[in-house]
Amino acid sequence: MxxxxxxxxxxxxxxxxxxxxxxxxxxxxxxxxxxxxxxxxxxxxxxxxxxxxxxxxxxxxxxxxxxxxxxxxxxxxxxxxxxxxxxxxxxxxxxxxxxxxxxxxxxxxxxxxxxxxNRDIDLSRSAGITNAVFHIVRNAGLLRGNADSHMIVCWGGHSINEVEYKYTKKVGYEMGLRGLDICTGCGPGAMKGPMKGATIGHAKQRLTGRYIGITEPSIIAAESPNPIVNQLVILPDIEKRLEAFVRTGHGIIVFPGGVGTAEEILYILGILLHPKNKDIPFPLIFTGPKESAAYFDKINEFIGVTLGKEAQGKYQIIVDNPAEVARAMSRSMETVRAFRRSTQDAYYFNWVLHIDLDFQLPFQPNHTNMAQLDLHKNQPVDKLAANLRKAFSGIVDGNVKEHGIKAVAEKGPYKIKGDQEIMEPLDALLRDFVSQHRMKIPTQEYIPCYEVVS
Incomplete structure (x- = not known):
């Protein structure tokens, strides 16, 4: 109305x-x-x-x-x-x-x-892009210069089922009891649940919680801010949005989701796999209820086949144990603080973390760029993660963004090509997402915006 x-x-x-x-x-x-x-x-x-x-x-x-x-x-x-x-x-x-x-x-x-x-910000260079992200989040009032910073980023699907949604609330509640603040993509589902749970945990501890929502213009219409967000920030594109998450967050929890969540997982794994970030503590936990154990089995299997055991070693999977998820994150905060003290890095913005330009320059999903993605094994693992991230980003574009929806309607689905040993597990993972209604809000019939070509 x-x-x-x-x-x-x-x-x-x-x-x-x-x-x-x-x-x-x-x-x-x-x-x-x-x-x-x-x-x-x-x-x-x-x-x-x-x-x-x-x-x-x-x-x-x-x-x-x-x-x-x-x-x-x-x-x-x-x-x-x-x-x-x-x-x-x-x-x-x-x-x-x-x-x-x-x-x-x-x-x-x-x-x-x-x-x-601003002449000091060169958006064609890595340092310039990071400075741009810093200026935007600082202008929005997100940065607080104290050693008690404990911002936990929560990623996951906006169309998760009721069991998964209730689980995200339980995890949020346990984090709220431990004084951890929440940052999400600001939308519904796994972005709303942790915030909703944390409000109760914070209230019980008589704490004033922070519930930060980070979004960008092309996706905000598909993921309108949920009512709990008390600080909203809009970055200019998906790459700067993702960098804002990892620069301002102190740890990441990933709940079940779809292609957008897979994109986020590949983004952070690609960064953590870079040799310059080898010794940087960055807690990363995948979690969901026991009913979703198979989801993370599939994700873990896909990562193992495409990126290898080193990538699998960058995260832990905790199933059906909200309190342990919160305890693990809470324990990790002292390690993160100690590392930032030792490197003289800011508590409120992770300057030390190295992010390659390939993760920062905006990827423009279109039929040509999607078909030309380098999805082959003959490249460093962090580069492969970057290209896989772009593939999932393109599917998100075709699923929910106006530009992608229009392009797919006019020219047909995006074609994704690469090595068979990558394409087969990718196709299997995407089919699993479709069968579990993880592509869009499940009341809508899903028509694939992509075609995997071996």
Missing amino acids: IHSEPVKLTPDHTMNVLSQIEVARLIDKADTHVYETFRRCALAVLNTGADTDNVAEVLEEFAEFAVNVIQQERGIKLELINAPETAFVDGEMIAGIKQHVFSALRDIIYISNELTE
């Missing part, structure tokens, strides 16, 4: 002061890319709780949604027209949703104005 009356919003503490030039760019809508990016991100925030991950459906339903920026001497106001009714209670916008609207404005404006004009 659509809210019938235009709504005017005044910024809260989420927004920094904007210059007249920044406001002017939005008012006259001269930069259509900036305006449209903000409009879509704002729509995604306002559409929190939607039961679809189809971007095209959301944009079609709210095609008349618009945002007008009203300039005032003391700042700005936003006027929302034809906004989703679910964002309101008795005619008033929900406070958390309002905050996230201005978080989106803050990040889109900052990325558009500051990063593109």
Whole structure:
């Protein structure tokens, strides 16, 4: 449903002061890319709780949604027209949703104005990209300079089943009891469950928890922020989003998921497999209920066949034991803190971790790039992980992002080619995801956006 009356919003503490030039760019809508990016991100925030991950459906339903920026001497106001009714209670916008609207404005404006004009940030170089990520998360207020930092990143599917969802809440609860904060991709499913559980654990310990959601413009419409997120950050693309996770997090827990989760697993494994990161402690745990044990067996088998035993040694699998997952992460925090003290690295941003440019430059999924991926064994294992990550990223693109959905509809499925010893386990893993309804929200029939070619 659509809210019938235009709504005017005044910024809260989420927004920094904007210059007249920044406001002017939005008012006259001269930069259509900036305006449209903000409009879509704002729509995604306002559409929190939607039961679809189809971007095209959301944009079609709210095609008349618009945002007008009203300039005032003391700042700005936003006027929302034809906004989703679910964002309101008795005619008033929900406070958390309002905050996230201005978080989106803050990040889109900052990325558009500051990063593109900052001469110290070269987005063609690895160090420049890392600095860009740092500036974005610092501008969003994520970084807190103290030794008690203990941010646990949680990855997993947005369309997990009820048993798995309840398990993520139990793990979150156990982490909350141990004072661990939560960072996720901000959407539903395995991104919401740990936060929901942690709120109870934190409350019992009389702690004020941090529930950080990190997203990017092309996927936020498919994974609108869940209501528990109290700090939302929008990075410009998937690669910077992934780097923000590993730079600001102190450990990662992976719950069951689909291709997006597999992409994230390959991303962190590719980084940890680089020789320069050999001695850096970075706890990585795969976990789920006993009903999902086969899921991680398949993932572990795929990693072993494609990346080898060294990759399998970078993580541990804990099945059906939420308390042990939280204890393992809690124990690891002192090791992480001690290492950062010894290397004089920041507690709040992992500068020491080496990330190759191949993991940082945006991968543009299209039929040509997907068909030309180097999925062969004759390369360093971290490079193979990077290319496998791109393959899964392309499938995510074809599944839920507007660009990919349109491209696949016009030209047919993406073709993925490579060595048979890689293609066969890849095809088997993807078929398993489909059979378990892990590709999209399970109420929708899944039509593959890819074709594996041996």
